[in-house]
Amino acid sequence: MNNRHAKALRWLVTAGLAGPALVVAQDQSARPADTTSSAGRQAAAAERHVMQAVEVVHRMEMDAGIRPVLAQAQGVFIVPKYARAAIGIGGAGGAGLLLLNKGDGQWSDPVFYNTGGVSLGLQLGAQGGMLAFILNNQKAVDAFLKKTSVSLNAKAGLTVVNWNRMAQGTAGAGDVVAWSDSRGVFGDAATIEVSGVRYSQNLNNAYYHRTLSASDILAGKTSNPQANLLTQSLASAARP
Template sequence: MPIEHTKRKSVLASLVALAICGATVAQAAGQADQSNQSSQADTSSKPAQSATRRVSDALAVVRQLEAEPRVKQLLQQAKGVLIVPSYGRAALGVGAHGGAGLLLLKRTDGSWSGPAFYDLGGLTVGLQVGAEGGAIAMVLNNDKAVAEFMKKNNFALSAEAGLTVVNWSKLAQGTAGTGDVVAWSGTKGLFGDAVAIGLNDIRFNQNLTNAYYGRTLSPKDIAAGTVSNPQAQPLQQALGEASTITK
């Protein structure tokens, strides 16, 4: 066989091998890119799913609040409410050492804003002996209390912050509404016998809020009522019903 012919066959075989190798690499790169995109999609969807779950859990808490006539009285005059579906030992692992909550503010027409998401620190009275934690709600009675939430990070609802936070279970029938904030608990004994309590190290959860609304927002943006998420409507409507003055 002529040498030239042998060389041509060798070169042709090398080119075919390179082509096959290139196709294999391209296919592997494509698969890796698809896998990476899928992984990114899964990661980005997790905060939105977590936020949606919090809203759903908060709805159950509002149903509890609605069953309390005195709490309904508070909500009728309230400027806002911080709902914490699970606080304390039962909430460990949520992402904060106290729990996770969401804030809704009452508009001038009596309707409620969409939720803004927060992570919470500790109660100044701590969990009482035997209390495993549970749902709590902080009813904000005035603009002074609401203003704390516009600070976004590391603020408190406490005497140190210039706010009176009253234990709901210690309110007399005729003193509903006393204090800047009234703290309600769905767990008997969670606040113990303390008349005044506090909640420290409250932080705005930017990641969950952005994921829930699909854009970057501040607490003030949500307070202005210019954004919405249809998934929050059941919660907003339930709060509207709970805060409606009944004759």
């Protein structure tokens, strides 16, 4: 509402032709969303992570041979930005987003995870960058849904293979395919171990404005239109 309209409403109140409540309501509707509260900051951070994840999908799409792997995947776990200092030593990492393939060319809305304590089992000094873990089967998906702390490793009965080190025709051999935009992230490791990924209740609550479980979000019990670009980008990247 511009100043002219605001002045007109206040004149109507003064003249007895409109109630003060109308002015208050109009003023409040014109205010931007609150980003000063904790929930507001969390919501803004979640939206930022989603847009960063779109960039990861676009980068993955440029990688030759990965489209059929995505098309057959059960899901994907995207870590848009991972700090160099965190790799291999469990330091501050970033947010991760889990999306499931719904089987009809569509993808679920994202579920947010905290990768702050993740350990990739790599040598110190590895580079940071974009990460994505393509979940090839239900066993890999269940690792995210059945436990509070997610582990993608042999102890969980999962094989995580390095996309940059494998023959692309054997991508289905692992339960999870680990992709990065920098070969330095995974180095020369043929297999990768991931542990310490945790469901972020705060980010999910702030993004969807409700208290939800990962299963609720993946089942479509809620949605956020801001995620449409991400889900559409994944659908495009996974199109055979």
